[in-house]
Amino acid sequence: MDFELSPEQKAVMDLAAALARAHAPDTTVSWDEAGSFSWEFLQALASAGLTGIDLPESVGGQGQTLVDAILVIEAVAAVAPHLADAVHATNFGAIRQMAAFSSTSLVDEVIGTILAGNALPSIAMSEPGAGSAVNDLTTRARREGAEIRINGEKTFNTFGPIATHYVVWARFGDGQRDMGAVVVPATSPGLERGKAKRFVSGEQYCSLHFDDVRVSADYLLLDNDGLRKMMSVFNIERLGNAARSVGLGQLALQLATDYMLTRETGGRRLSDLQGLRWKLADMRIRVDAARLLIYRAASTLRDGLPQPGLVAQAKCFANEAGFFAADTAMQLFGGYGYTTESPLDYIWRRTRGWMIAGGSVEIMRNRVASEQLRSSRTVPNIP
Numbered sequence: 597m598d599f600e601l602s603p604e605q606k607a608v609m610d611l612a613a614a615l616a617r618a619h620a621p622d623t624t625v626s627w628d629e630a631g632s633f634s635w636e637f638l639q640a641l642a643s644a645g646l647t648g649i650d651l652p653e654s655v656g657g658q659g660q661t662l663v664d665a666i667l668v669i670e671a672v673a674a675v676a677p678h679l680a681d682a683v684h685a686t687n688f689g690a691i692r693q694m695a696a697f698s699s700t701s702l703v704d705e706v707i708g709t710i711l712a713g714n715a716l717p718s719i720a721m722s723e724p725g726a727g728s729a730v731n732d733l734t735t736r737a738r739r740e741g742a743e744i745r746i747n748g749e750k751t752f753n754t755f756g757p758i759a760t761h762y763v764v765w766a767r768f769g770d771g772q773r774d775m776g777a778v779v780v781p782a783t784s785p786g787l788e789r790g791k792a793k794r795f796v797s798g799e800q801y802c803s804l805h806f807d808d809v810r811v812s813a814d815y816l817l818l819d820n821d822g823l824r825k826m827m828s829v830f831n832i833e834r835l836g837n838a839a840r841s842v843g844l845g846q847l848a849l850q851l852a853t854d855y856m857l858t859r860e861t862g863g864r865r866l867s868d869l870q871g872l873r874w875k876l877a878d879m880r881i882r883v884d885a886a887r888l889l890i891y892r893a894a895s896t897l898r899d900g901l902p903q904p905g906l907v908a909q910a911k912c913f914a915n916e917a918g919f920f921a922a923d924t925a926m927q928l929f930g931g932y933g934y935t936t937e938s939p940l941d942y943i944w945r946r947t948r949g950w951m952i953a954g955g956s957v958e959i960m961r962n963r964v965a966s967e968q969l970r971s972s973r974t975v976p977n978i979p
């Protein structure tokens with residue numbers, strides 16, 4: 597077991613951090629910046645070979661490892677929290693579902709455009725009546741000759757207002773296994789985007805309304821057993837989300853450390869007060885532990901995919917560690933921490949969202965508990 601990063605891994609983290617710093621010299625993120633997606637940074641990532649990092653070269657990826665992709669998103673998030681959206685979109689989110697299940701050159705073409713930094717995909721999974729219970733989704737898709745016809749409604753699509761393609765999770769029949777997914781270009785007739793709204797963190801989202809939308813059957817990803825297959829790949833998205841929590845937690849820790857070393861109150865530096873030093877220690881312990889859980893989940897793949905139980909542990913712990921670090925740092929900064937001029941404003945709001953997005957911490961705990969209970973070899977003798 598080696599806990600040291602290799603020189604190559606350190607180099608790729610340095611490259612990613614330098615690129616992020618060049619595009620966002622200030623860690624303070626304004627409301628406007630949070631709400632807009634940086635196409636410029638996305639193109640810079642593409643030029644530096646940091647899109648599709650662990651996707652196969654056959655679909656235009658870099659053929660590296662999932663750990664490499666994790667290191668890059670963590671490094672960018674720790675320098676320029678909002679710019680990690682571009683790393684996320686081109687390495688962890690909808691792109692993974694396209695790459696895993698694409699069977700036509702048409703979808704490969706879309707993937708190539710995204711990896712080149714010229715298109716932006718969004719996951720259209722959640723519905724007003726189906727969030728955690730994704731099994732309950734009601735959006736319908738039906739194959740009709742050379743086309744797929746889609747009807748239904750989606751919600752909470754991150755960057756939905758500006759996305760160019762959606763991976764729409766849909767029901768192809770009434771059976772449990774009749775779930776699937778289809779790529780829908782944003783320009784498709786019959787697809788209407790709802791009003792652009794914002795999450796608490798500032799990022800835009802919208803609802804999507806599909807009224808007899810027709811796309812070429814070449815855009816079909818799956819029409820059978822889709823939920824199980826898509827969820828396996830969705831675990832990669834969860835690790836990206838978790839790594840961003842760690843990156844932001846690390847940034848909060850660094851900001852708090854610097855502040856404690858300089859801020860004096862009542863003739864003493866904050867760093868001399870033991871009660872506050874312990875807060876710093878707790879932040880560091882949790883951020884480090886979260887990082888290790890993520891690296892474990894990203895490096896113990898089965899059939900090329902992370903194991904759901906390990907991902908659930910990592911995501912749950914990392915999401916809470918990131919928010920804990922942000923919240924504690926805000927407290928250590930006192931009044932300034934709670935202003936919109938403080939970098940902690942955005943870090944705090946953003947880390948909070950990841951405890952809900954991509955499978956909430958409750959759903960992650962459900963998974964961990966199920967695995968733990970299943971692992972017991974003894975059947976309890978219940979009276």
Ligand SMILES: Cc1cc2nc3c(=O)[nH]c(=O)nc-3n(C[C@H](O)[C@H](O)[C@H](O)COP(=O)(O)OP(=O)(O)OC[C@H]3O[C@@H](n4cnc5c(N)ncnc54)[C@H](O)[C@@H]3O)c2cc1C
Pocket residue numbers: 718719720721722723724726727728729751752753754795949950952953954955956957958959962
């Ligand atoms: C920042 C952000 C970005 C998002 N981006 C996207 C996106 O790009 N695409 C997309 O499709 N969706 C997206 N979502 C939606 C997200 O996936 C859902 O919000 C999430 O799955 C929870 O679903 P829900 O909101 O319907 O809550 P509900 O499922 O109604 O849950 C409500 C509460 O009950 C808890 N709960 C539910 N079921 C259980 C259970 N069985 N056991 C214990 N507790 C339970 C939940 O954890 C939650 O606290 C995003 C959400 C956020 C916050």
